[in-house]
Amino acid sequence: xxxxxxxxxxEKTTYIVTQYMLxxxxxxxxxxxxxxQIWDDxxxxxxxxxxxxxxxxxxxxxQYAVILHDACCMxxxxxxxxxxxxxxxxxxxxxxxxxxSHLQEQEDVVQETLIELQSKLRQKGLRAPxxxxxxxxxTQRRKQIxxxxxxxxxxxxEDKIISxxxxxxxxxxxxxxxxxxxxxxxxxxxxxxxxxxRGMENEMxxxxxxxQLQMFFQQHLPTPLQRQVAAAFFLDGLAPKExxxxxxxxxxxxxxxxxxxxKRLRNLSSLQRQELLQILGTAREVDNDV
Amino acid sequence: MFDVQLTRQRLTQQLHEPVDLPFVxxxxxQCQDMLPxxxxxxxxxxxxxxxxxxxxxxxxxxxxxxxxxxxxSVMTSNALYSV
Numbered sequence: 133x134x135x136x137x138x139x140x141x142x143e144k145t146t147y148i149v150t151q152y153m154l155x156x157x158x159x160x161x162x163x164x165x166x167x168x169q170i171w172d173d174x175x176x177x178x179x180x181x182x183x184x185x186x187x188x189x190x191x192x193x194x195q196y197a198v199i200l201h202d203a204c205c206m207x208x209x210x211x212x213x214x215x216x217x218x219x220x221x222x223x224x225x226x227x228x229x230x231x232x233s234h235l236q237e238q239e240d241v242v243q244e245t246l247i248e249l250q251s252k253l254r255q256k257g258l259r260a261p262x263x264x265x266x267x268x269x270x271t272q273r274r275k276q277i278x279x280x281x282x283x284x285x286x287x288x289x290e291d292k293i294i295s296x297x298x299x300x301x302x303x304x305x306x307x308x309x310x311x312x313x314x315x316x317x318x319x320x321x322x323x324x325x326x327x328x329x330r331g332m333e334n335e336m337x338x339x340x341x342x343x344q345l346q347m348f349f350q351q352h353l354p355t356p357l358q359r360q361v362a363a364a365f366f367l368d369g370l371a372p373k374e375x376x377x378x379x380x381x382x383x384x385x386x387x388x389x390x391x392x393x394x395k396r397l398r399n400l401s402s403l404q405r406q407e408l409l410q411i412l413g414t415a416r417e418v419d420n421d422v
Numbered sequence: 423m424f425d426v427q428l429t430r431q432r433l434t435q436q437l438h439e440p441v442d443l444p445f446v447x448x449x450x451x452q453c454q455d456m457l458p459x460x461x462x463x464x465x466x467x468x469x470x471x472x473x474x475x476x477x478x479x480x481x482x483x484x485x486x487x488x489x490x491x492x493x494x495s496v497m498t499s500n501a502l503y504s505v
Contacts, residue, residue: 189503190502265502387491390482397437
């Protein structure tokens with residue numbers, strides 16, 4: 133896994149912020165000015181030594197989302213308003229390849245998306261402006277799906293809906309997990325991560341429950357990856373981002389893997405589920421006693 | 423770090439949910455409207471399972487919303503971090 137150098141200087145901060153904003157095509161505020169604001173904030177929070185490029189990018193997109201959102205909500209004759217919508221349109225065009233490879237369809241999707249976003253922002257704006265990017269991308273994806281459905285319906289004379297349920301079959305699950313090929317280093321790190329387990333007053337009883345759960349997962353979960361993720365969630369109490377960091381994966385991949393673990397456990401026979409509930413019930417009783 | 427007891431309690435609750443949930447549930451529209459917030463905050467390293475427990479709980483169970491969540495996570499991550 134790539135390990136990034138941590139600890140920033142003001143020059144490095146300015147460089148990263150500038151490069152990132154240029155790459156995104158964001159210019160409603162001077163990158164140097166935003167970099168100074170971010171640097172001051174990092175210093176105030178005393179986190180300069182912990183900061184890295186990834187963290188800086190996160191701060192920039194969050195802050196710039198608010199800047200762009202507010203500019204897009206300005207009166208129509210304002211220069212910032214015109215600039216903001218032009219910039220937003222260019223950014224959305226750059227992202228359109230993620231929803232379709234067809235050039236004409238990309239243009240149409242961007243236009244439809246912009247119309248919907250303008251209507252939304254004209255009414256009352258977003259409750260949390262920092263979500264502007266994800267909101268815009270979700271709108272773009274929905275527009276593409278709508279357009280695709282309409283075109284398919286026109287072509288075939290009827291709307292054919294692809295069965296998404298098929299993605300939940302065991303075959304699809306194992307193919308999906310194959311894609312998440314486990315990094316051996318990550319697994320070893322996870323296995324050795326017992327130190328991160330939460331301490332409890334009733335340590336002996338808790339240890340027994342953990343052993344029972346571990347054995348249950350060992351018996352009933354089909355892949356090593358599912359067993360590792362189940363242990364990380366239900367024994368170690370790790371969050372998806374922590375597990376993702378250990379395995380060199382993304383948090384959403386871990387969350388989806390957890391969903392497959394839950395699905396697997398829910399689909400066990402009633403007897404097996406009862407056994408698991410009994411172990412979990414004991415855990416709850418112990419917790420209540422503490 | 424999560425509260426491991428809470429995580430286990432949620433699993434207990436999930437094991438009691440009907441096995442054959444409909445593909446689209448009453449909560450799906452609300453969940454999907456929350457996804458931009460959930461995904462944005464997850465990318466920003468916020469503890470979304472504590473901030474939006476209903477969405478996190480529903481995502482464990484609902485394939486329909488999992489598909490939306492995965493698509494939006496990948497798209498947003500690509501858009502904001504591939505530069």
